[in-house]
Amino acid sequence: TDIKDLSQEDAATEIAALQADLKQWAREYYENDAPSVEDSVYDVAYNRLEALEAAFPALVTADSITQQVGGREVKSDLPKVAHPVPMLSLGDVFSFEELADWMATTQKSFHEPLAYNAELKIDGLAISLVYENGSLVQASTRGDGSIGEDVTANVRQIKRIPKKLNEPLTVEVRGEVYMPKADFVTLNEERERDGLPTFANPRNAAAGSLRQLDAKITKQRQLDAFLYFAVDAENVLGVTTQAELLARMAELGLPTNPTNAVVSSEADVEAYITNQTATRDDLAYGIDGIVVKVNNLAYHEELGNTVKVPRWAIAYKFPPEEALTVVRDIEWTV
Numbered sequence: 001t002d003i004k005d006l007s008q009e010d011a012a013t014e015i016a017a018l019q020a021d022l023k024q025w026a027r028e029y030y031e032n033d034a035p036s037v038e039d040s041v042y043d044v045a046y047n048r049l050e051a052l053e054a055a056f057p058a059l060v061t062a063d064s065i066t067q068q069v070g071g072r073e074v075k076s077d078l079p080k081v082a083h084p085v086p087m088l089s090l091g092d093v094f095s096f097e098e099l100a101d102w103m104a105t106t107q108k109s110f111h112e113p114l115a116y117n118a119e120l121k122i123d124g125l126a127i128s129l130v131y132e133n134g135s136l137v138q139a140s141t142r143g144d145g146s147i148g149e150d151v152t153a154n155v156r157q158i159k160r161i162p163k164k165l166n167e168p169l170t171v172e173v174r175g176e177v178y179m180p181k182a183d184f185v186t187l188n189e190e191r192e193r194d195g196l197p198t199f200a201n202p203r204n205a206a207a208g209s210l211r212q213l214d215a216k217i218t219k220q221r222q223l224d225a226f227l228y229f230a231v232d233a234e235n236v237l238g239v240t241t242q243a244e245l246l247a248r249m250a251e252l253g254l255p256t257n258p259t260n261a262v263v264s265s266e267a268d269v270e271a272y273i274t275n276q277t278a279t280r281d282d283l284a285y286g287i288d289g290i291v292v293k294v295n296n297l298a299y300h301e302e303l304g305n306t307v308k309v310p311r312w313a314i315a316y317k318f319p320p321e322e323a324l325t326v327v328r329d330i331e332w333t334v
């Protein structure tokens with residue numbers, strides 16, 4: 001139903017139904033690493049909820065899924081870790097038009113023309129790594145953004161994550177742990193042969209493999225990582241832009257993704273997205289979109305964050321791969 005035709009009562013009923021579905025799906029996805037619906041189904045329901053909440057602000061509650069990062073609470077047997085600087089989610093757009101609107105909105109706050117760093121959106125799970133005097137001392141998952149799970153022993157099993165940086169720095173870096181596509185296929189073949197449940201996709205396989213109580217299991221799984229963020233990067237790493245940050249992290253020996261590009265116009269971003277979409281299937285790892293970030297790090301502080309997402313970055317999500325899914329989504333929303 002068109003939102004403008006809804007009474008407040010009808011909207012409240014629909015919001016309650018959407019919250020119940022989304023919270024159930026979030027539990028399956030974040031806690032059990034076993035989603036029962038496609039991401040696109042989740043995204044359509046989530047966007048409908050956001051639109052309803054925008055039209056009926058009185059119906060927004062603090063425990064709404066739109067006000068929380070990740071799962072509702074961190075239910076896991078792993079020890080917990082606090083994130084003094086919260087680990088956020090990303091706002092998302094699904095068309096070039098919405099992306100251009102977002103760029104125009106960020107530009108409004110500044111006189112000089114903004115540059116943006118475009119990156120691949122790696123389809124894995126977020127990770128935080130703390131290095132003290134150059135040594136890896138703690139690794140944790142995002143959890144609910146403020147409290148994550150301690151996965152230090154497990155992360156030590158990921159070969160490409162260095163236990164020592166090339167310089168004795170104390171820094172918290174963040175990025176994405178993922179499972180390469182080929183390793184996901186092999187893992188699922190093995191699990192099928194052993195009569196074990198298979199993973200729905202490489203993202204859930206990566207999350208399930210990292211969130212293990214026994215690091216020996218993680219060791220048997222092929223995980224890799226790309227880092228793309230550092231807490232207080234300007235002061236700690238002496239960089240001024242997102243693009244410089246990626247180069248600096250690579251210098252320190254951290255795995256970074258090489259496909260980023262600094263872009264300054266809508267046309268440039270569109271070209272980047274078109275090129276990356278064309279080569280997407282050739283990549284050894286899964287991506288589910290493109291992340292566009294304001295390049296100047298000083299502007300990140302000026303733009304700030306909402307309770308859930310930074311205002312200086314946005315995710316452009318790829319359309320769902322199968323046409324069938326799209327048909328199902330449309331039916332689902334009417």
Ligand code: NAD
Nearest residue numbers: 025026029035037038039042089090119120121122126291
């Ligand atoms: P998200 O995964 O859409 O985006 C935010 C995350 O992107 C960040 O936390 C970070 O981990 C990651 N990321 C990857 N590459 C990045 C880069 N280059 N720069 C910055 N961040 C990068 O958001 P989310 O809140 O984690 O999850 C929401 C999404 O998860 C939904 O849109 C849906 O697709 C999926 N989901 C699916 C189900 C389901 O049942 N299928 C349930 C819950 C969530």
